[in-house]
Amino acid sequence: MSDRRLEGSVRIVGSGLLGASIGLGLTARGVDVIVDDASPSNARLAIDYGAGRAPRDDDAPALIVVCVPPDVTAQVVGAELAAHPDALVTDVASVKLAPLRELESAGADLSRYLGTHPMAGREIGGPAAARADLFLGRPWVLAGHDAISYRRAAAIEDMILDLGAVPVEMTVAQHDASVALVSHAPQVVSSLLAARLTDGDNAALALAGQGVRDVTRVAGSDPGLWLQILSANAVPVAAILRALRDDLDVVVDALERIGDERPDGARRAIVDALAAGNAGVARLPGKHGKDARYASLVVLIDDRPGQLARLFAEIGDLGVNLEDLRLEHSPGAPIGIVEVSVLPEAVAALERDLIERGWRIAG
Structure with missing residues (x-):
């Protein structure tokens, strides 16, 4: 398509949900997309779905997008920087500080690297789950650092805009603290609450409505992948969960006092906790918070x-x-x-x- 911003070919390393979705979206806009993966069968499947083509010896990608698990992101980014000295390299891992520090320690050329993170996904993975419209209207963080300017990384922003996402500039530390709050800690909370459902009998589970489904939706995500994410962002996630534990202790104490017929102040403590939740959800932007525009x-x-x-x-x-x-x-x-x-x-x-x-x- 002639209205695209991105010029040159794009090499995608890793053909899972995000990699294949990026490939589908860019290919639909006429970009020459090269798909590579440590798993040849995954790469072939993504190519069969239309996410791009197989690599050739004469490929000279202008942009490389690394879409691999967090624990190998820095290693693959470093290898791509070395193998393609004229290319700009980015990744889409959900943590940014740990890969950057690892690349710094390895002496990688950070003047050609800028980490990013699209705030989009699904509970299922793999190239068969990919969608060309996965990123439409979704925030996509550009995690800046001192070794590269946003002007030098303009092709990355062009890719984000071509995929219909909304670029958001942050430092790597701001990004990791932000996703700890809005993504990583909620994943743990969802999983722990869903785990309580294993104690319910069939009669109880038959009563489940949309509320419990909403709260536990992301609990179906891959535990192995989330172990990597949480390990790489452990400190900020632990801080949020610790504060949540304190809030839960207040509510549990209030409920126990009501149960023991010692209710002084207990009802107010519960209402205050629920009202704080009202205040928090009201801050969510756009259509999904309690937006008075709708x-x-x-x-x-x-x-x-x-x-x-x-x-x-x-x-x-x-x-x-x-x-x-x-x-x-x-x-x-x-x-x-x-x-x-x-x-x-x-x-x-x-x-x-x-x-x-x-x-x-x-x-």
């Missing part, structure tokens, strides 16, 4: 094929932009619940028009 409408849909697609199509036909949505369906129930978020000025007319078209609105 209003919600709950639509009941029959549990049969095509209903959800028909609802979305009719909302589009009515000229309303769907800002966000939440789906909920209990096993065995004949209906599903779709909570759609739209601009406040559109919600009244949308409700009226959907009712006229036969849709049932909750409440």
